[in-house]
Amino acid sequence: MVTINDIAKKAKVSKSTVSKVINNYxxxxxxxxxxxxxxxxxxxxxxxxVARSLSTKKSxxxxxxxxxxxxxxxxxxxxxxxEAVMGDKxxxxxxxTNKQWDESWVDYSYKExxxxxxxxxxxxxxYGKVNIAQFDRLLKSDIPSVFIDLDLVGSNTSYVTSDNTGxxxxxxxxxxxxxxKKIAMIRGLNGxxxxxxxxxxxxxxxxxxxxxxxxxxxxxxxxxxxxxYQSMKRILNLDEKPTAVFAEDLIAIGAIKAIRQAGLNVPxxxxxxxxxxxxxxxxxxLTTIAQDQIGLGEAASKLLLNIINKKSFSPIxxxxxxxxxxxxxxx
Amino acid sequence: MVTINDIAKKAKVSKSTVSKVINNYxxxxxxxxxxxxxxxxxxxxxxxxVARSLSTKKSxxxxxxxxxxxxxxxxxxxxxxxEAVMGDKxxxxxxxTNKQWDESWVDYSYKExxxxxxxxxxxxxxYGKVNIAQFDRLLKSDIPSVFIDLDLVGSNTSYVTSDNTGxxxxxxxxxxxxxxKKIAMIRGLNGxxxxxxxxxxxxxxxxxxxxxxxxxxxxxxxxxxxxxYQSMKRILNLDEKPTAVFAEDLIAIGAIKAIRQAGLNVPxxxxxxxxxxxxxxxxxxLTTIAQDQIGLGEAASKLLLNIINKKSFSPIxxxxxxxxxxxxxxx
DNA sequence: CTGTTAGCGCGTTCAA
DNA sequence: TTGAACGCGCTAACAG
Numbered sequence: 001m002v003t004i005n006d007i008a009k010k011a012k013v014s015k016s017t018v019s020k021v022i023n024n025y026x027x028x029x030x031x032x033x034x035x036x037x038x039x040x041x042x043x044x045x046x047x048x049x050v051a052r053s054l055s056t057k058k059s060x061x062x063x064x065x066x067x068x069x070x071x072x073x074x075x076x077x078x079x080x081x082x083e084a085v086m087g088d089k090x091x092x093x094x095x096x097t098n099k100q101w102d103e104s105w106v107d108y109s110y111k112e113x114x115x116x117x118x119x120x121x122x123x124x125x126x127y128g129k130v131n132i133a134q135f136d137r138l139l140k141s142d143i144p145s146v147f148i149d150l151d152l153v154g155s156n157t158s159y160v161t162s163d164n165t166g167x168x169x170x171x172x173x174x175x176x177x178x179x180x181k182k183i184a185m186i187r188g189l190n191g192x193x194x195x196x197x198x199x200x201x202x203x204x205x206x207x208x209x210x211x212x213x214x215x216x217x218x219x220x221x222x223x224x225x226x227x228x229y230q231s232m233k234r235i236l237n238l239d240e241k242p243t244a245v246f247a248e249d250l251i252a253i254g255a256i257k258a259i260r261q262a263g264l265n266v267p268x269x270x271x272x273x274x275x276x277x278x279x280x281x282x283x284x285x286l287t288t289i290a291q292d293q294i295g296l297g298e299a300a301s302k303l304l305l306n307i308i309n310k311k312s313f314s315p316i317x318x319x320x321x322x323x324x325x326x327x328x329x330x331x
Numbered sequence: 332m333v334t335i336n337d338i339a340k341k342a343k344v345s346k347s348t349v350s351k352v353i354n355n356y357x358x359x360x361x362x363x364x365x366x367x368x369x370x371x372x373x374x375x376x377x378x379x380x381v382a383r384s385l386s387t388k389k390s391x392x393x394x395x396x397x398x399x400x401x402x403x404x405x406x407x408x409x410x411x412x413x414e415a416v417m418g419d420k421x422x423x424x425x426x427x428t429n430k431q432w433d434e435s436w437v438d439y440s441y442k443e444x445x446x447x448x449x450x451x452x453x454x455x456x457x458y459g460k461v462n463i464a465q466f467d468r469l470l471k472s473d474i475p476s477v478f479i480d481l482d483l484v485g486s487n488t489s490y491v492t493s494d495n496t497g498x499x500x501x502x503x504x505x506x507x508x509x510x511x512k513k514i515a516m517i518r519g520l521n522g523x524x525x526x527x528x529x530x531x532x533x534x535x536x537x538x539x540x541x542x543x544x545x546x547x548x549x550x551x552x553x554x555x556x557x558x559x560y561q562s563m564k565r566i567l568n569l570d571e572k573p574t575a576v577f578a579e580d581l582i583a584i585g586a587i588k589a590i591r592q593a594g595l596n597v598p599x600x601x602x603x604x605x606x607x608x609x610x611x612x613x614x615x616x617l618t619t620i621a622q623d624q625i626g627l628g629e630a631a632s633k634l635l636l637n638i639i640n641k642k643s644f645s646p647i648x649x650x651x652x653x654x655x656x657x658x659x660x661x662x
Numbered sequence: 663c664t665g666t667t668a669g670c671g672c673g674t675t676c677a678a
Numbered sequence: 679t680t681g682a683a684c685g686c687g688c689t690a691a692c693a694g
Contacts, residue, residue, distance in 0.1 A: 028679070048670095306351045348664060
């Protein structure tokens with residue numbers, strides 16, 4: 001590896017002069033500057049980020065934490081947005097693997113992991129309310145952090161999320177427009193802000209539109225097709241059945257499977273509306289409330305950059321929009 | 332941030348003693364060791380990886396390069412396998428964003444990026460033959476590297492891939508068993524090893540089984556539904572039509588769409604067999620040749636660790652297997 | 663068994 | 679305009 005010393009030697013200047021050239025500081029003669037640049041180029045020299053980070057405390061690295069980032073369709077797209085914005089600004093992404101947390105002698109935590117790697121900031125995704133206590137030290141530290149879909153704020157912390165409440169209202173309103181009155185909802189994990197918000201929006205709309213609310217039509221589970229499948233099977237056995245179901249995309253697809261397996265069809269017998277707009281949903285022509293996943297990643301990145309650069313910042317709520325597919329019908 | 336000096340001061344020992352404790356070296360008295368450990372724990376101390384990396388040249392970081400890693404269903408699962416193995420061994424993953432490559436003064440390349448970040452090794456995925464020239468300096472360097480689906484080898488380089496040739500043969504053999512004789516193939520990108528290998532396997536099987544080969548039944552494009560859709564539309568217009576189509580999953584799905592749009596059905600009118608077994612394919616009950624994506628990631632990781640640890644290593648070819656869905660029928 | 667010293671590659675005073 | 683000296687946090691000889 002060619003270092004700043006090699007360059008200094010070859011250019012017959014001191015390394016601090018080379019450093020000034022690297023950082024484009026003033027106070028270097030034009031001719032020496034040119035000479036140094038030439039040598040750097042000839043030797044394919046690039047200053048070592050690690051050493052640089054050690055002395056400047058700035059690494060041009062953004063940490064990413066998340067227990068389910070990669071095996072999740074949703075976050076895959078969020079990641080795409082992060083990569084675009086951060087890459088553009090010259091940052092690389094450090095994905096923290098979920099290795100053993102409790103090392104021998106220390107209560108090792110997010111904060112320490114970030115300090116350990118000198119990341120300039122961190123994006124947290126895939127966490128729910130149950131995890132909040134774990135973030136205590138991180139939030140109290142001066143490490144810039146942005147949460148996705150978890151409303152945590154602090155002097156160096158903010159969050160981005162979609163307008164889940166409004167989106168859920170939109171779903172119910174659309175079903176109501178089509179003439180549906182009896183609407184079921186299958187929720188994802190309870191401890192997650194997105195689920196709660198959507199449930200709130202659902203109830204708001206039910207009340208505002210004077211639709212019947214029946215606790216038998218409310219289900220929860222996790223964010224999986226299985227949850228949708230099992231819940232729908234129970235719906236199919238109810239005495240008083242709903243005519244429409246609102247659920248997150250993956251869950252909605254599970255519900256569709258249960259309906260078809262029972263010899264019924266969508267939207268003939270049941271109207272189904274999703275939430276998320278993950279790619280798989282499009283293969284089912286799912287009517288859904290779309291979030292802007294890539295936009296979430298981009299917004300989180302820009303927000304984090306603002307925190308890092310000491311600019312003003314506040315939480316960002318992205319709008320949702322209705323995508324009409326083929327799984328809802330007029331009744 | 333609490334440093335080794337803070338600990339040394341509080342424990343009233345020198346920092347080299349602390350260092351020895353950290354690294355669990357021998358030559359430290361039991362009582363001092365215990366005292367130091369206690370202080371470390373009390374202060375939530377964890378040695379800074381960046382500083383450590385600077386002096387040891389070992390960062391416990393694996394670099395990941397790939398132009399299309401995240402916006403690709405296939406590599407998402409490979410990444411999962413990498414995360415599992417590397418996380419288990421205490422490595423974090425540095426995802427290099429694709430920012431501007433040609434900086435002002437240097438022909439900045441993979442090798443320099445790796446040196447720059449002191450990564451212990453690098454996994455390259457999503458590259459084709461067209462990119463090989465770019466890897467020249469990386470291959471000549473002493474940076475351990477493993478390629479996925481690109482057969483590059485060297486003193487510190489190896490690769491993993493699936494048995495694409497054998498898998499393609501398997502696909503043709505299965506179709507032949509079902510009585511198909513006229514088999515079309517729609518290939519993904521030409522410059523990629525996987526496509527070439529599968530084409531070779533396809534031709535081998537055609538020849539071995541004495542099936543007709545018709546250049547009108549051969550198509551190529553990119554790895555997209557659109558390619559499958561357009562190619563299939565052309566197939567539907569041929570005078571002499573095949574009865575079965577072999578194509579990578581996403582392409583196969585596009586072909587299915589074209590068939591259905593023409594008012595025909597699968598497998599009634601055409602049998603379709605895929606390759607990859609991406610999650611979306613399962614929603615179409617696609618018969619396909621499955622690769623083990625997570626296994627690819629795991630194998631790449633283990634291989635890379637072997638190179639890093641100076642153990643013996645050689646390329647790994649993972650087997651494929653036939654998954655029978657509902658898109659092929661006897662004729 | 664413990665501490666002193668030097669050095670990893672770079673940025674940053676502060677003199678010259 | 680330039681360079682010597684020091685420090686970032688840590689490891690690695692080497693003495694004591």
